Amino acid sequence: MLKRVAIYTKDNNLKTREGVNRLVAEFCNRGIKIQIYKGSEDSVICPGGELIEQFSDLSTISGLPDLVLSVGGDGTFLETALKVKDLGIPIAGVNTGRMGFLANISDEEISHSIDMLSNGEYQIIERSLLEILQPYGLFDDKSSTALNEISVQKANLSMITINVFVDNIYLNTYWADGLIVSTATGSTAYNLSVGGPILSPEDGSIIISPISPHNLTIRPIILSGESKLRMVIEGRSSEYLTTCDFRSRRVPFSEEIHIEKAPVKLKTVMLKGWDFYSTLRNKLMWGADNRN
Numbered sequence: 001m002l003k004r005v006a007i008y009t010k011d012n013n014l015k016t017r018e019g020v021n022r023l024v025a026e027f028c029n030r031g032i033k034i035q036i037y038k039g040s041e042d043s044v045i046c047p048g049g050e051l052i053e054q055f056s057d058l059s060t061i062s063g064l065p066d067l068v069l070s071v072g073g074d075g076t077f078l079e080t081a082l083k084v085k086d087l088g089i090p091i092a093g094v095n096t097g098r099m100g101f102l103a104n105i106s107d108e109e110i111s112h113s114i115d116m117l118s119n120g121e122y123q124i125i126e127r128s129l130l131e132i133l134q135p136y137g138l139f140d141d142k143s144s145t146a147l148n149e150i151s152v153q154k155a156n157l158s159m160i161t162i163n164v165f166v167d168n169i170y171l172n173t174y175w176a177d178g179l180i181v182s183t184a185t186g187s188t189a190y191n192l193s194v195g196g197p198i199l200s201p202e203d204g205s206i207i208i209s210p211i212s213p214h215n216l217t218i219r220p221i222i223l224s225g226e227s228k229l230r231m232v233i234e235g236r237s238s239e240y241l242t243t244c245d246f247r248s249r250r251v252p253f254s255e256e257i258h259i260e261k262a263p264v265k266l267k268t269v270m271l272k273g274w275d276f277y278s279t280l281r282n283k284l285m286w287g288a289d290n291r292n
Helices: 014-029 074-084 107-118 276-284
Strands: 004-008 033-037 053-055 067-072 091-095 122-127 130-134 149-154 160-166 169-176 178-182 206-211 221-223 229-234 239-244 247-252 257-261 266-271
Touching (some): 067 074, 074 091, 091 107, 107 266, 149 160, 149 257, 160 178, 169 206
Parallel strands (some): 004 033, 004 067, 067 091, 091 266
Antiparallel strands (some): 122 266, 149 178, 149 239, 160 229, 178 206, 206 221, 239 247
């Protein structure tokens, strides 16, 4: 049973504000304590007038919540994941954005979904994370951990050469615009757009998918989740681009990229009666026929 929840959002559009207000009202009516991310100077209150605790850092609040709700799109979910991954708190995503693979609770279903969450009618899906080990501290004080994917890409018009080693065994040299190293969660993100395979979210495998490879015989490959990747990148310019979900940084060619599965997993919420495959059918419109 839920006793305390935290709400995180970074958006300030009308649809998201309305979603947050509905969540607050529903939880307050059920007597569940609420902690809300301090995105503005405005205080948030329950309909009965009770003040709600605000936070800027979950690790400093009076008591950890049983659940964190990410309100927005999948981008908001990715940011929420970074904030809670080391705390072991499950995340549920309320979608006020567009696609919503991660934020899979629609704003029209908030009331029914909160009933299910309050009654414990959900299961926890543990999702693998990827981590850039080298260069260390690539994103300064921000985490080098990714829920969706890490990529290396060209920083200008010329393609780059990427030499990939798996557990120090040479895999291949890619002449391409870049490479995407994806988790199962990220298989429906950037990986999907370049023709990579879709994996069930609890799968621990790692996907390598090329971006516009020069050799047409090159295809995506699925590796064991325990694989340790090392990439040596070359090109005509002086640097390449590395991304880690929503973060990016230019890196000199002299720097290798080392990637491994992170030591922690992210706990996410799947409501009972829902499943990944129905989400695929709905979001990708599998089986839909516009002629009917």
